[in-house]
Amino acid sequence: MKHLMLALLLGTTALPATAGEIWVTNEKDDTISVIDTDTLEVTRTIETGERPRGITFSKDYSVVYICASDSDTVQVMDPNTGEVLHNLPSGEDPEQFVLHPNDRHLYIANEDDAVTTVVDTETRQVIAQINVGIEPEGMAVSPDGAYAITTSETTNMAHWIDTESRKIVANTLVDARPRHAEFAAGGSELWVSAEIGGTVSIFDVESKAEKGKIKFEVKGVHPDRVQPVGFEFTEDEKTVFVALGPSNHVAVVNAETYEVEDYILVGRRVWHMDFNGDKSHLFTTNGVSGDVTVIDVAKRKPIKTIKVGRFPWGAAYRP
Amino acid sequence: MRRIFGALLAAVIAPATAYAQIDIPVIYLKQEQEQPPVLSNLDPIPEDRGLAGAQLGLSDNATTGGFMGHNYTLEIIDVPLDGDLQAAAQDALTRSPYIILDAPAASQLSVADLPEAQNAILFNGSAYDSDLRGDNCRANLLHTLPSNAMRADALMQFVLFKRWDDLVMVKGAHADDVTFADSLNASATKFGLKIDKTKDWIFDADMRRNAAQEVPLFTQELGDYDLLLLADELHDFGRYIAYNTWEPRPVAGSEGLVPVAWAPVVEQWGAAQLQSRFVDQSARDMTPRDYGAWAAMRAIGEAVTRTNSADPATLRDFILSDQFELAGFKGRPLSFRTWNGQLRQPIPLVTERALVAQAPLPGYLHQRTELDTLGIDEPESTCEAFK
Numbered sequence: 001m002k003h004l005m006l007a008l009l010l011g012t013t014a015l016p017a018t019a020g021e022i023w024v025t026n027e028k029d030d031t032i033s034v035i036d037t038d039t040l041e042v043t044r045t046i047e048t049g050e051r052p053r054g055i056t057f058s059k060d061y062s063v064v065y066i067c068a069s070d071s072d073t074v075q076v077m078d079p080n081t082g083e084v085l086h087n088l089p090s091g092e093d094p095e096q097f098v099l100h101p102n103d104r105h106l107y108i109a110n111e112d113d114a115v116t117t118v119v120d121t122e123t124r125q126v127i128a129q130i131n132v133g134i135e136p137e138g139m140a141v142s143p144d145g146a147y148a149i150t151t152s153e154t155t156n157m158a159h160w161i162d163t164e165s166r167k168i169v170a171n172t173l174v175d176a177r178p179r180h181a182e183f184a185a186g187g188s189e190l191w192v193s194a195e196i197g198g199t200v201s202i203f204d205v206e207s208k209a210e211k212g213k214i215k216f217e218v219k220g221v222h223p224d225r226v227q228p229v230g231f232e233f234t235e236d237e238k239t240v241f242v243a244l245g246p247s248n249h250v251a252v253v254n255a256e257t258y259e260v261e262d263y264i265l266v267g268r269r270v271w272h273m274d275f276n277g278d279k280s281h282l283f284t285t286n287g288v289s290g291d292v293t294v295i296d297v298a299k300r301k302p303i304k305t306i307k308v309g310r311f312p313w314g315a316a317y318r319p
Numbered sequence: 320m321r322r323i324f325g326a327l328l329a330a331v332i333a334p335a336t337a338y339a340q341i342d343i344p345v346i347y348l349k350q351e352q353e354q355p356p357v358l359s360n361l362d363p364i365p366e367d368r369g370l371a372g373a374q375l376g377l378s379d380n381a382t383t384g385g386f387m388g389h390n391y392t393l394e395i396i397d398v399p400l401d402g403d404l405q406a407a408a409q410d411a412l413t414r415s416p417y418i419i420l421d422a423p424a425a426s427q428l429s430v431a432d433l434p435e436a437q438n439a440i441l442f443n444g445s446a447y448d449s450d451l452r453g454d455n456c457r458a459n460l461l462h463t464l465p466s467n468a469m470r471a472d473a474l475m476q477f478v479l480f481k482r483w484d485d486l487v488m489v490k491g492a493h494a495d496d497v498t499f500a501d502s503l504n505a506s507a508t509k510f511g512l513k514i515d516k517t518k519d520w521i522f523d524a525d526m527r528r529n530a531a532q533e534v535p536l537f538t539q540e541l542g543d544y545d546l547l548l549l550a551d552e553l554h555d556f557g558r559y560i561a562y563n564t565w566e567p568r569p570v571a572g573s574e575g576l577v578p579v580a581w582a583p584v585v586e587q588w589g590a591a592q593l594q595s596r597f598v599d600q601s602a603r604d605m606t607p608r609d610y611g612a613w614a615a616m617r618a619i620g621e622a623v624t625r626t627n628s629a630d631p632a633t634l635r636d637f638i639l640s641d642q643f644e645l646a647g648f649k650g651r652p653l654s655f656r657t658w659n660g661q662l663r664q665p666i667p668l669v670t671e672r673a674l675v676a677q678a679p680l681p682g683y684l685h686q687r688t689e690l691d692t693l694g695i696d697e698p699e700s701t702c703e704a705f706k
Binding site: 111112114133134135152153154155156157159168171173175176177195196197198222224225246 | 379382383386387589592595596621624625644645646650651652688689690
């Protein structure tokens with residue numbers, strides 16, 4: 001049986017180079033569902049530690065990092081075999097993380113501990129722990145690597161961490177329950193979603209002042225239920241897709257004018273997302289319905305729903 | 320007795336942006352109350368019920384405050400059974416305009432009516448009485464604990480949703496039982512239902528030994544019904560009713576399926592984090608009154624953070640404005656009703672082991688927010704003080 005599995009695995013990796021995969025963490029199944037971006041089918045289900053949430057690949061895709069929140073560890077996995085190579089010390093309850101452009105330092109939000117932990121993936125040592133607000137979650141790092149951002153859900157702030165000194169150099173207030181952060185416009189803007197506030201705020205990185213705020217309005221859904229969480233930019237950074245949680249919609253936003261151009265109906269409680277290789281398809285994790293919606297990016301239409309595990313949370317692409 | 324909790328976290332990181340240095344002292348004023356004896360010895364009332372929630376709220380506030388130069392403190396004043404609450408309140412009001420009250424409704428009114436309290440913001444984190452949000456409302460008294468009317472409406476929405484509309488009730492004799500029973504009756508009327516039969520709990524024997532013999536006969540007289548409502552807010556007899564009824568029917572109200580402000584089984588919407596922070600702090604489960612006091616503390620914190628002010632008039636205006644949003648771990652932002660100062664909030668319907676539903680249930684619509692299908696809505700409000 002084992003040999004057969006291995007043969008199958010080798011078989012999939014031998015597919016043409018265009019074939020990519022979306023890796024989805026299933027928070028309440030302790031597994032990852034691997035979706036083939038061409039066939040749009042689940043090809044593998046891989047066991048992980050307890051309560052997998054944040055997921056990201058190393059630059060060369062040779063390893064995948066997984067926040068196993070309830071195991072209090074970050075797992076380092078060989079994506080070809082699904083074998084856990086080793087665990088990284090992560091601090092308690094790691095929820096979400098970001099890999100520094102140096103491909104070496106992981107900045108991890110420890111949700112239950114009000115701490116951001118910095119781990120060196122080579123020496124496997126914690127190199128810093130930074131006190132942040134309560135329930136840190138959203139993590140981002142600027143393209144030049146100078147800033148790491150942690151957003152804290154109960155403190156309602158974005159904390160700007162200088163990656164040299166590993167100290168907080170600024171705190172900016174955001175709306176209630178910030179969930180996700182991303183740098184944009186070549187690193188000159190920081191975008192932060194606020195779940196309970198129902199907004200996405202845009203900050204000027206230079207001055208750290210708020211320069212815009214996006215509000216959402218989904219027809220037939222009470223504003224209280226429109227709760228922005230994860231978001232992703234298209235390749236040209238002109239468009240951003242924002243998951244709106246229990247409103248079961250993804251908003252399409254013009255990243256230059258900050259105007260909402262469209263809303264796309266997806267599965268229930270849409271959380272995070274990632275694109276396929278050429279960014280023609282977007283894959284959203286829908287926690288409550290336990291599936292992934294595939295969106296045709298050009299047409300802005302959902303084209304398929306893929307059943308995955310219980311409470312899919314994070315999504316990450318690998319070629 | 321007085322104790323002061325400093326904001327321990329305040330010194331962690333120096334604020335990088337220039338915010339004004341502000342001190343926000345909050346006082347937790349508790350009137351000790353007579354606890355009537357109950358049949359079971361299983362669930363002692365925690366001594367720090369309510370207070371522990373305020374303490375958690377303090378540390379939540381202190382984290383944000385630490386980044387902004389806002390210094391929160393919590394002072395605890397414990398007035399003994401025969402103590403003078405009004406004098407203690409007068410003394411407290413010389414030090415802070417922010418007071419969280421842990422006292423019965425009548426005592427809260429005696430504090431709210433003090434001349435010294437007229438510009439203060441008092442929070443009711445302990446009394447469910449709908450009257451405090453109605454005829455007896457006060458402009459300086461805000462309510463973070465839901466009213467009995469909100470709890471009863473939550474249950475009645477579920478009753479209608481399940482079509483369990485043939486209702487009967489057993490109610491206790493304590494004043495809290497009576498007011499809860501009144502709210503259940505009023506709410507049944509509101510949703511076009513009727514509680515057909517009501518029996519008073521009159522037993523004075525120890526039910527741990529003979530519930531199995533007595534309760535079937537007692538409930539036989541209720542005839543057939545869909546759901547047995549229990550008004551037993553002291554948790555005296557209600558726990559012995561389930562499974563001992565003549566008809567095989569579920570129970571709800573004070574026992575069975577219970578509408579609450581908070582319960583240990585609430586875990587969605589990030590609530591698991593709040594629960595675990597609370598257990599880490601207090602080594603016990605978080606109760607509804609802990610939630611009420613926590614929400615009061617957080618409401619103050621949220622208002623101070625957003626206004627960068629410690630002036631009570633500024634904070635009150637902000638708290639009652641549509642700018643105010645509290646992330647209360649119930650899946651949607653919480654805000655205050657401008658007509659009676661009640662924090663609008665979802666009401667979980669829980670058993671000991673699970674969240675069964677959360678009101679407002681789907682389908683109960685409202686022109687402003689579905690949360691206003693729970694409790695006293697603006698058109699029916701008899702509160703004058705907020706006009």
